[in-house]
Amino acid sequence: MQLAQQFEQVLCSQPFSQLGIITNSNESKLRVWRPNAQGITIQWENSALEDLTLSSKDGLFEASLPKGYDGEVYRVITQGSQDKKGNIDPYQFKEQAYHAVHYIDSAPENLYKQAGAQLISLTTGSGNEISGVRFCVFAPNASTVSLIGDFNQWDGRMHPMEKTSMGYWVLFVPELTEGERYKYHIKDAHGHDLPHKADPLGFSAEQYPSHASKIFNHDTYEWNDRVWMEQRGKNKYQSPMSIYEVHLGSWKRPDDASGARYLTYRELAEDLVAYVSDMGYTHVELLPISEFPFDGSWGYQPVGMFAPTSRFGNPDDFKYFVDKCHQAGIGVIIDWVPAHFPEDGHGLARFDGSCVYEYEDPRKGWHPDWNSCIYDFGKDTVRQFLVANALFWLDKFHVDGLRVDAVASMLYLDYSRNDGEWIPNVDGGNENYEAISLLKWMNEEVYKHYPDAMTIAEESTSFPKVSRPVFDGGLGFGFKWNMGWMHDSLHYIAKDPAYRNYHHGDITFSMVYAFDENFVLPISHDEVVHGKGSMLHKMPGDEWQQAANLRCYAGFMYGHPGKKLNFMGNELAQAREWNHDSSLDWHLLDYDKHKGVQTLNKALNHLYTSTPALYEQDHNPAGFAWLDHGNADQSVVSFVRTSKDAKQKVYVVSNFTPVPRKHFRIGVDEACSLSLALNTDASEFWGSNYEVVSEVDTQNTPWNDRPYSVEVTLPPLSTVFYITNLD
Template sequence: MQVTRVKQIAQQLEHATCSQPFSVLGPIETGSKTKIRVWRPDASSIEISWPDTALPKVMLKPLTEAGLFEGEITKAQSAQVYWVTIHNKADSYIYCDPYQFVDNAYHAVHYIDSKPENLYHQAGAQLITVTPEKGEALPATRFCVYAPNASSVSLIGDFNQWDGRLHPMEKTSLGYWVLVVPNLGEGERYKYQIKDAHGHELPHKTDPLGFSAEQYPSHASKIFNHDKYQWNDDAWLASRKQNKYANPMSIYEVHLGSWKRPDADSGQRYLTYEELADDLIPYAKEMGYTHLELLPVSEFPFDGSWGYQPVGMFAPTSRFGNPDAFKYFVDKCHQADLGVIIDWVPAHFPEDGHGLARFDGSHVYEYEDPRRGWHPDWNSCIYDFGKQTVRQFLVANALFWLDKFHVDGLRVDAVASMLYLDYSRNEGEWIPNVDGGNENYEAISLLRWMNEEVYKHYPDAMTIAEESTSFPKVSRPVFEGGLGFGFKWNMGWMHDSLTYIAKDPAYRNYHHGEITFSMVYSFDENFVLPISHDEVVHGKGSLLHKMPGDEWQQAANVRCYAGFMYGHPGKKLNFMGNEFAQSKEWNHDTSLDWHLLEHKKHKGIQSLYKALNQFYTSTPAMYEQDHSHHGFAWVDHENADQSVVSFVRTSLDGKQKVYVICNFTPIPREHYRVGVDGAGELALALNTDSQVFWGSDYPVDSHVTPTPVAWNNRDHSISINLPPLSTVFYITK
């Protein structure tokens, strides 16, 4: 090799600027000869050896003083894996040279873009086995990272003292950088040292496809083996094939870090995934919930973002344990017949230096123009939904959680912010689409693709959109022109009903339409009724303290409203703490106020939510036709003067009916008449004013027989006592 070329190579390696190390390191074919070239700046001498001791060792000669060595080997030696022994002034050590596994490294990008799931099967840190032509197979880790505009990328970690000179990676034609490191296994910490197109070193980056990560200050990625965990949820996965629309779904939304904290003597630590499995699962089952929805579990740097500013999209947060511990939690949920939904955030990501923002010095993941690539609401980046590599990254991530963690659904956060280019932007702060409009065609296309892939691979799973606008067909199939989600949060119902219930009962008669309007569009989508975490933070007050009146009236309003919610068509979602009327706003830094259950008021409200869940999940009329107008009919929605609404829910076979009557005033109504269908006797199924729930226990008939008195456009009716601020349920016998 020419002296000038040798110096150039050595200089590139010394300054970690080599982008094609396979061409200059490892076995090098030069005509009929094979040479081995090794770069090790701390070496005073280097020796090559083979497991086959019959093959003689080879001492390499220094090509430069900086640490580039070279030696010639025989054909027999080139057929086997070789080992490198480094001698320096302090000691000696031996390792297997990564630069002899060229084919194994390039295999990372074979077919990587043909299917979205190939990304998490091939990129990131993959545990593999390298099998040489002769000799024993070796365990190794194959690294593959996308950084198309970087001038160089190096693998760094504890294994090389975080020295970016020692493991330069090879750039491929697809923009991925690859390297195979033998005998590097699970638990090893690593990052990428990246230099931009101009050679400027960037903050060390975690792996965008990293399966495990550490918290501050390192934020290091960790090699993880996803094939070890043994699942025990076959029975649940088989039962998941049931029709979700015709089955009950009562979701308990949970922030794992603040649902409950350990005892005071444990400091401020979190419950682990295993501890949550022991405590949260039995509680959710006892309360009658069918599903848990977890605020994002994807790794995130800042506690105060609640997980909605994710960085490690392929790693469950290590705050509560490792990925297998999260699998254990999901597994235990399934064994207890409890579904698991996770919040998934493709709408934005933070610009923390170790994350995705300007990953290789350019806008690899985010839109370049801040009018599209910067989110004013959250001061964060926005994915470039039109770039194919980003689209594959996001779709692969959605599939990943369903595949590796068996989760039952993805609730997609902030969909409206993705759909509209002018979302939270003033005139001049956004760029219209090609047709001059405000719809983000690229995001729409991405969401459709994501939903198609999810339901193709996991037809028993579900996707749920948090979408707050009137965008059409959010929960309709793509082939019908929809976005393809399985469900949509009913934000309109949530806003109108909470606005209504927060008003003094004396003025509710002037706002009666707010409590009835949702039925105008209730079957346009497959709705979930949410009272989520967003409604009990940022000065909005707890659900209890949204209510007007004295202490008793506040509690009664909560009970009446809960009854209305469970009677209304749509699946149910309540944030943790709502079920026992948490007094304070939710605080992510502290536990819920479980001590409140020492008081009869809070214990009573908790008993009501338990009773509502049990009644809802055991009564087909309450859930079978949640998404069909055949399952709902108004009895009376016009009684604004008395602020009373009444309606009937009907089972799929038409045999079971439940009459729901809500009195939104503190005035009891004696002999209140309600029109009913038919003359069959009705039984009181649930009364939110019962003393069991800390109600006034105003006398209510446990059974009523309709009389042939026409009322509410029906031939029969019943006369009942209607308690103050209450919802009562009467069911056909």
């Protein structure tokens, strides 16, 4: 009776010791746990039937086994049930259940290859094959864990799991198939029920209200991106990279539903890919697509780290999207959030009643900015969880890069905290050594396994060597967002042109440190929300000047060293701030102003990607030289970009005032001809079409400390690109 009561309360952590085939020195018994069943029949693999005896009114049945039992597989048939076939008893497969934990800690990627819900097959003693799902979940301080789902009517008494010495709970359930919903019923160390938990390693998940995990097979999708995958290993630092940052839920809404539903991954694979390709972007960067419960978090409060959000389709649908991007020559970067996670009951927070994934002390484990939990970066199991997740997206989904969110919040123990609200490290400082170590390890593993992929840090401080190799004392990222450039240049361009001469350093200071890191220049979603205004409405002046300022600034950005990133809608000169609940304002393209800005962005992308001088030496001082950075009186900056072989040069001049500059002289290094490659004031871009020089030969007049020079005309509020190709 005591044993049955234990199972009734789901308090047994070692069900294999009491269920299935129980052998001792005297006899072997078969024991089955079926609460509320009136009778149990066993069907052996050789088709023999045997009734079990009810040993307890609480549902524990057993029978003695004959001598010579040879390990036949058996089914459990509940008498009176409509299921005449019954179920293969999972408690006869202890070794298969334990198999997962034998390999988990030997390599980070083994976590997602062994834990979670793994579809496997095994062969019985008679040669028959049994397929099913092996479940494995880490809950070291739980008193019991049970598997629940549609297959057992979400009854936590039916499938108690076995606790291993490593803190993982395991169970192999025969005949479960892809698509089945499941969760874990966990009791804490004191036997108290916790909210039903989704699988931390779940590959697919449902939306509200169930938030259930779903069994998914990652091995059936057939990829068609071989050509892309073979060539993506080219030197990214010397290749063009113009990134279109996208929130999939609000890029465009379907016309057939008045915006009431989302485009699916497969619809986006047609519409978004075609648009990005036509516009000339080289990559898309997706706001987080790991499963998340709250739309308003934009994905930055993820719960299902191993599942692409089901808002837009299933995991194979997302693979199809990535596949189509690659076939169109477009790289895919995803935002990855290892810094924090929300408190939702079905998620990671206090997963087994204790802080399994987060720091226990709120001075380290609670994020005041986002009201979320901070991962415990010092725990081996958490570190493996995060590194495995980084590898998972590169492995199963062929993504080309991870843009790591909120790196600064990970690096500093006092991030957004006042005195007394944080715990210094062992040396009394504010650096989080555990997070630093984790980021280094993550980058090392990514580049070891996927040297042709990339990692990008969103890091807003002056932490040294973020994008330098670990062996050189760096964090190991491939690239870093240049938040300083973004902040200073936006501060400058928002000023009335009459006052820009007093802030000239804001537009030139970035070149002091431009080659300290491998920078990406970001104009991201964060700049067009929360009252910051759209890019268009950051610009001063009347309607024409606002658009002209925006075009001039875009030209300056594409001339400046560094890879490029623009958030969706910026290319449309969207007037309102981004709203995650609605589509971009595509109707604005009916107006010449907005169509002109879009046409300019397309032209800038195509100029950039076809002009080696504008990208080959983005991270090399040899690729950039000022012509004149001190012309504050006229608010003009001029510089030259040079290709790696020095045979191509692009002279870039930005006039940040509405005053045209005729006979404006710039220095040139060699005797040559310069051709106008792009003028942001052209009529096709809704500019004033002020007359400019299309072709110009150098004169023997030294200027800007150069032996030659040319005279050009600078239209109002414009950036012009002149190109020369040397023999």
